[in-house]
Amino acid sequence: MVDIQKRLTFASHAELIQIAETTGTPVFIHDENSYREYAQQALNAPNAFGLKVRYAMKANSHKAVLKIFDSMGLHIDASSYYEVKRAMAAGISADKISLTSQEPLNAEQLKELAGMGVLYNATSLLQLKRYGECFTGSNRPLSVRINPGLGSGHNNRTNTGGPAASFGIWHQYLDKVLALAREYSLKITHVHTHVGSGSDWKIWQKAARLTLDVVREMPDVTVVNMGGGYRIDRNNPENSMDFGTVFPVVSDAFRSFADETGRKLQMEIEPGTYLAANSCILVSRICDMVDTGKDGYNFLKLDSSMTELLRPMIYGARHPIILLGKGEQAQKDYVVAGTCCESGDIFTPSEGDPERVSTVKLPEAQTGDYVAITGAGAYGITMSAKNYNSRPICAEAMIRSDGSHVLITRRQKPEEIWANEIEVEI
Secondary structure, eight states, X not given: OOXXXXXXXXXXXXXXHHHHHHHOSSEEEEEHHHHHHHHHHXXXXXXXXXXXXXXXXXXXXXXXXXXXXXXXXXXXXXXXXXXXHHHHHTTOOGGGXXXXXXXXXXXXXXXXXXXXXXXXXXXXXXXXXXXXXXXXXXOSOOXXXXXXXXXXXXSGGGBOSSTTOOSSEEGGGXXXXXXXXXXXXXXXXXXXXXXXXXXXXXXXXXXXXXXXXXXXXXXXXXXXXXXOOOOOOSSOGGGSOOHHHHHHHHHHHHHHHHHHHSOOOEEEEOOSHHHHGGGEEEEXXXXXXXXXXXXXXXXXXXXOOTTTOOHHHHHOOOOOEEETTSOSOOOEEEEEEOSSSOTTOBSXXXXXXXXXXXXXXXXXXXXXXXXXXXXXXXXXXXXXXXXXXXOOOOEEEEEOTTSXXXXXXXXXXXXXXXXXXXXXXX
């Protein structure tokens, strides 16, 4: 069993405390070397006929993170029109970005992005039709997302394939996809699937084979994007998905397809959580301590909350929690709570069940102690309930490859929260 109190994916207790004292809390502390190491693992994934790695920027869209991955040759998977604009503002060239959006773009947006070289990935028949209306007869690269008929995630809320998921065009509607392509003289060059986040690898491998069956009917396809969702273990990173173990099965499927059809398909993947989760830590201070009697719980209230990290509240996700600078002897069970006026604002839910409270064993704590919540780099501040209870957005810092640290997001001033509100006569 892993001793969580001892485990930090990077930096020492003293270093995290020093950064927190400099920037104030709560603060997200990123590690450049960790981002680079996880990205290199993805780039080294076994493949049959070439591999392109796209970073799923919804996991963490900070420009400092985007620039690290861009410098390593990664491309970008964007999930909205606005993410495309944000990536370009960070210096990412349009031809390195693909857009897979649940929201259909209007004609003006389609022409803007496709005209700049963004790869459009149609996720519904309506999206494909709108694209055809804008670009009839176009030979520009075009992708479609297919729901292969099965999915898998670390819980039901992260499952993005199968009949209960709205993501992608249902595989049995391939004839309608091909009919639209003929009607508008479109050349579909890419096929995309994504079965879920934290998915079971055997299901992911099966989805790859089902996707290749779809591609057999699409002779212009040269690239197959297998999505992301690669399992990362926040408690014990050594138990995370191993590219060298999982990907050879998919590579063999691509080789078999080539032997049967003569078509050597390039593979794309879109890791997000895998690259970012264990590359960032949320550091907070204990601002209060309460209990509910001898048969109740001992609560540590942090100066961070669902406004920084929402995953525990909505997924029942358990992140490792470490009491900094207090030794290694875990002695007492605590419920770790945020400071928002919400009973569900806790960091120690029962695993996979956000409705139930659980505890974590820590050394004896005191008000003012620092607490590190690890594995916070993916779907942390990016997905949080920002400004709820009118709480300012927190600061972010990064430990550079040379060991220095730098502020990458300043703490929001309270008056900036309502700065865009328009004064009206009441």
